[in-house]
Amino acid sequence: MRFSKSIVIRMIVVITLCSAGIFAVTLVVNYLQSRSMLEMELEKNARNLASSLANRVDAELVSVAKVTEGMARSLDTAEYSREGLVSLIGSMLDANPSVYGSAIAFEPYAFNKQERLYAPYLFRDEGAVKAIRLDASYRYVPYLYQDWYQIPVELQAPVWSEPYFDDGGGNATMATCSVPFYYSSGGKQDVKGVVSADIRLDSLTQLISSVRILKTGYAMLLSRNGMVLTHPDSSFIMNESIFSIAEERRDPVLREMGRKMIGGESGFVHHSLTDEPGWMYYAPIRSTGWTLAVVFPEAELFENVRSLSLTMAGIGTGGLLLLALVVAMVTRSITIPIRALASATGPMASGNFDVELPAVRSNDEIGMLTRSFRMMGESLKEYIRDLTETTAQKERIQSELQMATDIQASLLPRIFPAFPERPEFDIFASMDAAKEVGGDFYDFFFIDDSHLCFLIADVADKGVPAALYMMVAKTLLKSEAQRLRDPGVILEHVNNILAEDNESCMFATVFCAILDTASGELIFSNAGHNPPLLVGSGGVRYLDVKPGFLLGPVPDSRYETERITLRNGDVFFLYTDGVTEAKNREDELFGEQRLLEILQGDFSMAVEDMVHAVRSRVTEFAEGAAQSDDITMVSLQYTGNGI
Amino acid sequence: MHERQRSTGSLLFQAFSLMVVVALLSLAAYPSLLHAEPPLKKASLIPLWSPQAQFAGYYVALEKGLYRRYGVELTILNGGSGNSPVEALQSGRADYAVMWLTTALRHRDAGIRLVNISQVIQRSSMMLISRKSSWIDSLQGMNGKKVGLWDGDLSIPPLTLFSRRGITIRQVPLTNTVNLFLRGGIDVTSAMWYNEYHVILNSGVDADELNAVFLSEQGVNFPEDGIYGLEKTVKGDPALAAAIADASREGWQYAFDHPEEALDIVMKYMLRAHVPANRMHQKWMLNRMRDIIMPGAAFGKLPSGTLDRKDYHDAGNAMQRAGLIGGYPDYADFTWRHDAVQ
Numbered sequence: 001m002r003f004s005k006s007i008v009i010r011m012i013v014v015i016t017l018c019s020a021g022i023f024a025v026t027l028v029v030n031y032l033q034s035r036s037m038l039e040m041e042l043e044k045n046a047r048n049l050a051s052s053l054a055n056r057v058d059a060e061l062v063s064v065a066k067v068t069e070g071m072a073r074s075l076d077t078a079e080y081s082r083e084g085l086v087s088l089i090g091s092m093l094d095a096n097p098s099v100y101g102s103a104i105a106f107e108p109y110a111f112n113k114q115e116r117l118y119a120p121y122l123f124r125d126e127g128a129v130k131a132i133r134l135d136a137s138y139r140y141v142p143y144l145y146q147d148w149y150q151i152p153v154e155l156q157a158p159v160w161s162e163p164y165f166d167d168g169g170g171n172a173t174m175a176t177c178s179v180p181f182y183y184s185s186g187g188k189q190d191v192k193g194v195v196s197a198d199i200r201l202d203s204l205t206q207l208i209s210s211v212r213i214l215k216t217g218y219a220m221l222l223s224r225n226g227m228v229l230t231h232p233d234s235s236f237i238m239n240e241s242i243f244s245i246a247e248e249r250r251d252p253v254l255r256e257m258g259r260k261m262i263g264g265e266s267g268f269v270h271h272s273l274t275d276e277p278g279w280m281y282y283a284p285i286r287s288t289g290w291t292l293a294v295v296f297p298e299a300e301l302f303e304n305v306r307s308l309s310l311t312m313a314g315i316g317t318g319g320l321l322l323l324a325l326v327v328a329m330v331t332r333s334i335t336i337p338i339r340a341l342a343s344a345t346g347p348m349a350s351g352n353f354d355v356e357l358p359a360v361r362s363n364d365e366i367g368m369l370t371r372s373f374r375m376m377g378e379s380l381k382e383y384i385r386d387l388t389e390t391t392a393q394k395e396r397i398q399s400e401l402q403m404a405t406d407i408q409a410s411l412l413p414r415i416f417p418a419f420p421e422r423p424e425f426d427i428f429a430s431m432d433a434a435k436e437v438g439g440d441f442y443d444f445f446f447i448d449d450s451h452l453c454f455l456i457a458d459v460a461d462k463g464v465p466a467a468l469y470m471m472v473a474k475t476l477l478k479s480e481a482q483r484l485r486d487p488g489v490i491l492e493h494v495n496n497i498l499a500e501d502n503e504s505c506m507f508a509t510v511f512c513a514i515l516d517t518a519s520g521e522l523i524f525s526n527a528g529h530n531p532p533l534l535v536g537s538g539g540v541r542y543l544d545v546k547p548g549f550l551l552g553p554v555p556d557s558r559y560e561t562e563r564i565t566l567r568n569g570d571v572f573f574l575y576t577d578g579v580t581e582a583k584n585r586e587d588e589l590f591g592e593q594r595l596l597e598i599l600q601g602d603f604s605m606a607v608e609d610m611v612h613a614v615r616s617r618v619t620e621f622a623e624g625a626a627q628s629d630d631i632t633m634v635s636l637q638y639t640g641n642g643i
Numbered sequence: 644m645h646e647r648q649r650s651t652g653s654l655l656f657q658a659f660s661l662m663v664v665v666a667l668l669s670l671a672a673y674p675s676l677l678h679a680e681p682p683l684k685k686a687s688l689i690p691l692w693s694p695q696a697q698f699a700g701y702y703v704a705l706e707k708g709l710y711r712r713y714g715v716e717l718t719i720l721n722g723g724s725g726n727s728p729v730e731a732l733q734s735g736r737a738d739y740a741v742m743w744l745t746t747a748l749r750h751r752d753a754g755i756r757l758v759n760i761s762q763v764i765q766r767s768s769m770m771l772i773s774r775k776s777s778w779i780d781s782l783q784g785m786n787g788k789k790v791g792l793w794d795g796d797l798s799i800p801p802l803t804l805f806s807r808r809g810i811t812i813r814q815v816p817l818t819n820t821v822n823l824f825l826r827g828g829i830d831v832t833s834a835m836w837y838n839e840y841h842v843i844l845n846s847g848v849d850a851d852e853l854n855a856v857f858l859s860e861q862g863v864n865f866p867e868d869g870i871y872g873l874e875k876t877v878k879g880d881p882a883l884a885a886a887i888a889d890a891s892r893e894g895w896q897y898a899f900d901h902p903e904e905a906l907d908i909v910m911k912y913m914l915r916a917h918v919p920a921n922r923m924h925q926k927w928m929l930n931r932m933r934d935i936i937m938p939g940a941a942f943g944k945l946p947s948g949t950l951d952r953k954d955y956h957d958a959g960n961a962m963q964r965a966g967l968i969g970g971y972p973d974y975a976d977f978t979w980r981h982d983a984v985q
Contacts, residue, residue, distance in 0.1 A: 139724075139725055140724035140725040141724060141818055141819070144816075145794075145816050145817075145818040146818065147818065147820050147822045147823065150815075150816075150818065150823055150828065151822060151823055151826050151828050154789075154815065154823060154828030154829065155826060155827065155828050159826065161822070162820070162822050164820075224825075225822070225825065225846035225847065226845070226846060226847050238919055239919050239920055239921050240921055241845050241846065241847075241921075242847075243844070243845040243846065243847055244845050244921050244923040244924060247845065247923045248922070248923045255847075258847055259847050259849075262846075262847045
């Protein structure tokens with residue numbers, strides 16, 4: 001249950017998070033790219049807007065400047081009466097409705113020698129044109145020291161003044177275009193006076209504020225000194241300069257920008273002179289050295305992008321929720337049968353293969369898994385049935401084999417000393433089968449009172465077939481020995497019997513010997529068996545016996561009977577290749593030399609000890625390696641005739 | 644100091660009416676005061692110019708009720724063009740006036756018996772400014788150049804300096820803007836540290852583009868704003884003069900301790916007088932006022948209001964040598980409460 005839940009949660013978390021990540025990146029990239037596209041578009045628009053607006057303002061100012069210049073030039077050349085001057089100004093005002101007022105102001109005593117100052121001024125006053133004299137109306141600061149007069153005189157050049165409130169003159173906030181006019185005497189020019197034309201600031205403001213820039217954007221006019229001339233916040237107008245705003249905000253960037261603005265540069269910057277961030281394009285108004293700036297509030301500008309992004313974010317969030325839901329459903333549809341399978345696993349593991357499995361509803365992996373699970377259950381059931389049967393069979397065979405082992409063991413003479421009533425010799429034998437039943441065997445029996453027949457044999461292969469073959473061979477050898485009394489003949493007869501119907505081509509090696517207990521004469525014949533060892537007072541040696549052919553596969557083999565005479569104490573030692581071919585862990589053979597050395601060690605050993613010694617050395621040599629062949633030894637010591 | 648300003652007659656009337664209304668209202672609200680407290684003495688003060696932070700101490704003292712606390716019902720008249728403080732004193736329109744020491748000495752020499760009741764600004768804040776780009780890098784470099792100077796008394800310190808150094812200049816009368824200088828109509832302009840200097844900076848000229856010479860550093864350190872009254876007014880009611888001086892001094896201290904509040908008050912008076920008002924400029928001005936009213940630790944915690952005897956003689960001597968005055972009175976004759984303070 002917990003596992004399936006965790007899969008659901010993991011799937012939801014992983015898929016939703018991945019999707020959210022991809023979505024967020026897409027959203028951000030989209031937003032930024034849209035912004036940057038908008039910004040590029042905006043810069044173009046702003047530049048066009050600011051330039052066209054600046055040009056409109058400039059055109060108006062230039063026309064005023066031209067008219068003023070024209071008047072000044074006519075004053076250079078002609079002398080006017082008082083009436084002439086007034087009518088000159090009046091006709092100029094009539095012809096130029098954008099001009100608010102105009103004055104012709106003379107240097108001291110320049111108009112006539114009797115009058116120090118003379119400056120007729122005409123301005124529009126409630127629809128009519130009113131004429132006054134500035135030399136009289138400026139009460140405290142004579143017109144000579146007003147910027148509009150003094151600066152062009154000092155510079156001897158036409159000048160647009162900083163906007164100012166004309167106290168005593170036009171009584172309005174205005175900017176004045178002033179052009180000096182001159183005496184010309186003897187090629188030298190002296191300033192005779194100044195012609196001025198005023199533009200009301202509010203008419204410029206109207207022109208500029210008539211331009212709509214989005215909803216809350218605005219155009220702004222800055223004077224040559226950076227003074228704010230139009231601004232949505234009227235408290236800024238004529239009070240704040242871009243530099244005072246920069247100072248208040250401790251914004252050196254804005255100050256630097258202001259210097260560029262009044263320096264006649266144009267530019268597109270991310271800045272606004274209000275608290276709202278915005279984009280501003282500024283361009284110079286050439287004739288006055290003023291600056292026109294259009295400000296696009298950022299919030300409004302990117303409103304569409306933002307609202308689009310918000311909509312996308314909303315859709316994306318909804319989509320993610322839906323995705324999570326779908327993932328949950330799909331994952332649950334997967335995990336429910338898995339969960340059912342998981343809960344079926346417990347009973348099945350404990351052997352209940354008839355537990356109910358979920359129905360296969362689809363052909364997908366889960367369906368396959370369920371089918372495989374069902375098949376697995378069936379196969380397991382069948383396998384266990386077979387296994388039970390096999391196990392029972394194996395147990396039966398095992399018990400039968402055990403019986404066979406016992407029978408085989410009982411076939412070999414096991415009681416030692418075997419012939420306690422016969423002092424002439426001592427005999428000891430042992431057989432360790434590699435499997436339950438073995439192919440090696442030995443035997444010894446008297447064929448008459450003084451002749452002991454003893455033999456050792458090794459049937460090829462091991463296990464039950466070898467054991468059966470051994471039984472036959474042993475029985476034949478014993479019966480033929482008692483009848484024929486000559487080892488070569490015995491082997492020949494037994495070979496012929498075995499060779500008949502030997503379809504399985506089983507064979508055995510046999511070493512058969514008959515000891516005359518009275519004389520110590522030993523006759524023997526070998527059918528392919530390992531050479532015996534003779535241990536006597538003169539040492540230990542392998543007997544150089546005739547090999548003879550294996551018993552069983554080929555009929556009519558000849559076996560020679562050889563003879564030696566044992567002296568008192570001589571030991572005749574027989575063994576199977578299980579001894580010499582025993583292997584250790586390094587696959588090394590025990591070998592004939594080792595066997596020889598053991599027997600050399602102490603030839604006064606009793607026959608039983610001799611066999612045990614060899615057996616223990618072989619075990620020691622094997623170092624725990626599995627015994628691959630039956631190990632069989634027969635050791636006989638002749639002690640009989642007292643020589 | 645020189646800001647453009649509008650006709651002040653009607654404003655003056657308005658301000659006066661307001662004062663009267665306030666006074667009547669307070670009397671109506673607290674009739675018991677009429678009997679419990681001694682009646683407030685009426686007096687008027689005319690600053691050197693229209694409302695700005697140069698006079699913050701007086702406006703703050705008025706607004707915070709300090710004059711009333713000292714028993715004075717003070718009216719601050721509008722200064723500025725056409726409102727000469729000396730004329731206002733002479734005509735009896737004002738009882739006390741803020742003016743420069745040099746102005747007072749010149750009028751005293753002309754026979755108007757002015758008495759200093761409090762020296763507010765202790766050092767000169769006048770400067771001569773040129774652009775580095777015009778290659779004038781010393782006082783001597785101004786020789787033969789076009790120098791903008793204000794008309795009248797305000798040209799006394801620079802003229803004294805030029806005369807002392809033997810520098811001849813082409814004097815161009817300055818009005819109340821810095822535009823002539825900014826447009827290059829003159830090479831050098833005189834400026835007040837607390838006013839025109841900052842106006843120039845806030846017209847987009849960086850400080851490092853300017854050569855700014857303080858007159859005080861050139862040995863012409865004439866104390867500026869002081870509170871003056873006619874001798875007969877001061878002697879007629881010395882307690883009133885003392886009250887005005889002390890309340891004003893307290894007003895300055897309050898303004899320096901609460902600069903933002905002081906600026907609010909100044910801006911209010913500026914708007915009321917229809918004077919262009921820029922808070923940052925007023926802030927600069929108030930800060931510079933602190934610098935020149937409280938110049939260094941030697942003057943202790945409060946502006947002492949005392950005219951330094953040496954400064955007085957330096958100014959008198961220099962003016963006399965420059966031929967601007969024939970002579971100047973004894974320190975004791977010119978200052979008030981001198982015996983109490985020094």
